[in-house]
Amino acid sequence: MTIDYDPFDSSTAADPYPAYERLRNEAPVHWAEATGTFVLSRHDDVAWALGDTDLFSSDAMRGVLLGQPTGQGQERLPRADAMGILVSVDPPHHSELRRIVARGFTPRTMAGWRDRIDEVVRELLAGDGADDPFDVIGRLAAPLPVRVIAELVGADPSDADRFKTWADAMTQVMSGSARTTGMGPEAMLAMLELADDLGHRIDDRQEDPRDDLLTTLVEAKGEDVLSREEAVGFAALLLFAGTETSTNLIGNAVAALVDHPHQLARLQAAPARLAGVIEETLRWESPVQYVFRRTTQPVERHGVELPVDSTVTLLLGAANRDPRRWGETAGSFAPDRDAKGHVAFGWGPHFCLGAALARAETELALTHLLPLLDGATFARPDTDWLDSLQFRGRRTLELTRGS
């Protein structure tokens, strides 16, 4: 029987896992006719494609998500064409760009952010006594990462609302479900405003350097410097890459714990288990469900030939539940397992630059939320999933507190 799966069809969005299972078992290289993409779903295959930048170009990320031209065959687009959208650039230009931006994401810089994240979490949860039900997303999981990215690019905490509007507009345009309807005037305006705002901040840093990420990006170290346009594009990418994703990780972890009271109790008894809970959430309910690549030459896998310049969808969410990699319990939430090797943050050269930041935000958010989760239950029977195919998470997560 043929499998009727398409990554842009929202009918499987609420529960994609049965479709993923069929894909892995029956069609590990699946052709989704409606949107013209091959789909890989097994862990081995997804990791292989993520790691092999000779065969698989990341320019499909800008082709599919932004509708911009890609290279053809072995051709790699010039660095300037990528406008700082690191995730869409192939080596060797990717390595150049990554070396520059990584200067702003060193372990030391990230460790320095922990105190500030802790402060923001406390602020957002202050006076939480009143609301019951308590919306974890609205109160904490959504505003926290936006505040962090806004401050990372040098905005005042009071600018966070504007950054949230911009982040939502970008997510809406690029997340997949809105892809078919294109960019509406409101989203277009939001993107222009964002570029304008970031451009001014960057001009400001060039004249008056500070000890912050934007200065790091435009400060020349020999040849290693971003152009103004690249710096704007990269800062905008951070807003897209680092907000909804982290929101979903926090929300998915809380929902998993409320749904598995036994695991919640074990975590409350031994908070050192938190790192395991976070990694298992990344694996089990991956915030980013898929990414795209383009074949730079004909490729054969499982007896199927993928022609040159095919768009390939890599199902991270399916790879992370592949029993070939995780055994019979792949479909269960089991924080005790060794979740190492999950591809929730990608794999290889494009491995998520913000992984440490996302983990720190989630760890601190959960640490402060834990006491509130005692005896908590879902306030509504249905799950209020985000209107997105590429991102998996909740728009709201309302909890009724335990007595």
Ligand code: HEM
């Ligand atoms: C739970 C939260 C997050 C998840 C699940 C996530 C997931 C991912 C994935 C899957 C990729 C690889 C894309 C590909 O290979 O095509 C990626 C790349 C990236 N992420 Fe994240 N991300 C998260 C948080 C963040 C944060 C907080 C930031 C920044 C502050 C960030 C910045 C980036 C950047 C810049 C890249 C591109 C890296 C490159 O191309 O070299 N991400 N992320």
